[in-house]
Amino acid sequence: MSCDADGLIDAIKIVLTKYNLNINNLIGIGTDNASVMVSVNNGLYTKLKAEVPHLILIRCVCHSLQLAVSYASKECMPRNLEYLIQETYNWFSKSSYRQEAYKQIYSLLNDNHDPLKIVQSCQTRWLSLESAVLK
Incomplete structure (x- = not known):
């Protein structure tokens, strides 16, 4: 299995199938800000949202804060x-x-x-x- 968005979607579908869960019952997905997860072109969320239009993206606020602090502190x-x-x-x-x-x-x-x-x-x-x- 690959570690790109398609590979991750395949893995999610395998787990959903294993537990007899319908992908359309997904409400949201929580991720870090990695491009494989949130890229507007080929990210996991974008591809899943094509299949599940009501899907909500919840980005990790801790990861976002860490990136902001790291970027801001570069100057000082x-x-x-x-x-x-x-x-x-x-x-x-x-x-x-x-x-x-x-x-x-x-x-x-x-x-x-x-x-x-x-x-x-x-x-x-x-x-x-x-x-x-x-x-």
């Missing part, structure tokens, strides 16, 4: 901040030796306080960049 944040945070996490997460060195240096510089955890920023975890920066 360092260009490579997301890359720096991701690579910092990658550098330490892959090595227990580096993690121990980080703990020792942090403790030395911060009056023996426990070190902050280095967390991973993730594009699909809405607004996770703030958490990664603060820690």
Whole structure:
């Protein structure tokens, strides 16, 4: 099965058939903003709406907000901040030796306080960049 809109529609129809559900009983579809889902030409929603004219599209508000914040922050944040945070996490997460060195240096510089955890920023975890920066 392909991962384009046609492949996804085929998968939806297989599941609907398996559970003996009529595609015309669909009321709405909730998706992220991926073009395969919402493209006006070849997106899943557009193709499903051709079969189910009353179908309503509900875009994920969290995904939309994440995209808006990411776009807006490009002007006021360092260009490579997301890359720096991701690579910092990658550098330490892959090595227990580096993690121990980080703990020792942090403790030395911060009056023996426990070190902050280095967390991973993730594009699909809405607004996770703030958490990664603060820690």
